[in-house]
Amino acid sequence: MGGDVAELKVIQLHVDYVEYEPIQPESGVYEEAEKKVYRIEEALLLLTSVEKGDNKMLAEKAIDDAAAFMKKLKISKLVIYPYAHLSVNLAPPSHAIEVIRAMKERAKALGLDFHAAPFGWNKRLVIAVKGHPLAEQLRSYAAEELAKPSEEVPEALLMEEKLESYWYILTPEGEMIPVKDFDFRGHENLEAFAKYEMQKSRAVLEQPPHVSLMKRLEIADHEPASDPGNLRWYARGRLIKSLLEQYVTEKVIEYGGIEVETPIMYDMGHPALKKYLHKFPARQYVIPVEDKKYFLRFAACFGQFLIAKDMQLSYRHLPLWLYELTRYSFRREKSGELVGLKRLRAFTMPDVHALCKDLEQAKEEMKKRLKLSLEVMEGIGFSEDDLEMAIRFTKDFYEENRDFIFDLVRMFGKPVLAEMWSERYFYFVLKWEFNFVDCQRKAAALSTDQIDVENARSYGITYVNEEGEEEYPIILHCSPSGAIERVIYALLEKAELMRQRGEKPMLPVWLSPIQVRIIPIKSMYVPDCVKLMEELEKNGIRVDVDDRDETVDKRIREAETEWIPYIVVYGEKEKTSGTLSVRIRSEDKIMAMKPEDLIAKIREETGDKPFKKLPLPKLLSRRPAFR
């Protein structure tokens, strides 16, 4: 940034306190100051570097900006602190002191409660920066573009703050009802979701149920030796995750997705990425390699956009779906924000983009993708009662595309929470998500899609239209399932909700790590049980045999606590009759079934879902516990 163009550089910090002590003058030009400790609390600190060519107008602009920010964050004190270390193109001290003085005068004119550290001194400095995303910002003011700061970082974020949101419920009947007027009877989850989104009042103390479940069921666990939010996955978890990954990928490919794979780290200095990167607070993992810095990707967008930019695209190729499932995407969320499988620092995200030639095509594609997402969620095992939809859009977009928005609502088939923004920020004009409302009545977004009208330009992605001219496509960003870990979170929370209703908690059969457990009554039946196991395995069923020297009761109990959908107890009766005694979890009863009937029943339940073999020893006597 900057370099040859003069910019007034300001690091703006919202501080709990700042403390400085002038030690000695270190420049020929310096202000008078008393050598004592100055301490200012709850203030906005401006570490300011003046470059050659900066002027009074820039100084005033900087103060005006700071004042606006202070008002928004209700900060009452301002500290102006000359800080030469932000530039290699410093103005001479005699000039710099003038610009700093102009800042002070402006602050005085605006009636701000401000303090100014003396110019030209070597000072001891202690800063305690607050921990919110807007607390640290670099702002720079260039001489030729006075109107706005050259960094888009703070602007995008500040706009979000001042942006007005209007909340409605949209119904399949085509009504748009302000949330406060909507009758939520029969839509309790939607009500919880709406409240969650609008009020943000969340006083819950207990640990979410899925966290202890993920450990007890040997799905996943915290890894103390890694960074928080990077989990270890045990065999069952890896299996479940792998099945979900495979399922989503197959569905996307069925819809025409083109699967690619891209690097997980990118050069922070790359021009196309720099801008995107700087739009967000520093939440990346950064890896220094030789003299460069790389960040770990926080979404699949980069790799796909960089591929798309190099593709030879014509309108004939559009719409074009590019797909990748990232294992992993990395976001260095604040430590306090991490929650079990719901919010992680490393997560698996299927992401399918669609390049569309114009808005009409984008709208058609978005409908297809909503259908895809509905199918995926249903296929995983969520019912319509489990999901609530939100649609968010700008006012302008709504006015021009009302019918389209209600088409989406009708496809979902239930009332939908709508958030309407007075103006556009970020890169999309509309996004929708499915949300799951968990045991704590908190919501988490799963599937989502967005209409991006900005990134094609940023990345230089073009196609050639019918007239032979280059155009920027509109890009849709869809994750048909949302993060895979979060899907598992929702499945576990759903199971806990089942338990609370008095049903037996379980995972969908196709995702159950063990679908059938065979329990021989005596050790002499183990060979027969192994034979039966092999028969079931041949039919694409995950089976094991509890051959341990334990009582039948105990082995049944353990199979039940593992949520195994079918438990077969095998003894003399079964051996002679050829009929199995099957304990069916979902129906909470024991049924006599022929092996072929059991196979048929499971095959019907798992349908066309992916199958993977059990990645564990199949004899329980040979199987270690992970914890």
Added chain:
RNA sequence: GCCCCGGUAGCUCAGCUGGCAGAGCGGCGGCCUCGUAAGCCGCAGGUCGCGGGUUCAAAGCCCGCCCGGGGCUCCA
């Protein structure tokens, strides 16, 4: 980042106002060979997160730090 809670055996946890480190489960050994949710007996297993301090005496109290969970905030 801030606030709250926690860290004791592999796991889950008890251990009050300071007084010999415990239980259940799991593991190992033995008995039992069992018909739909925990059979019985025995054995092994501990730097009480780390470092200081107070005390005759610290798992416990004090100070500092590390780690984890939750809440706030945030969620491209």
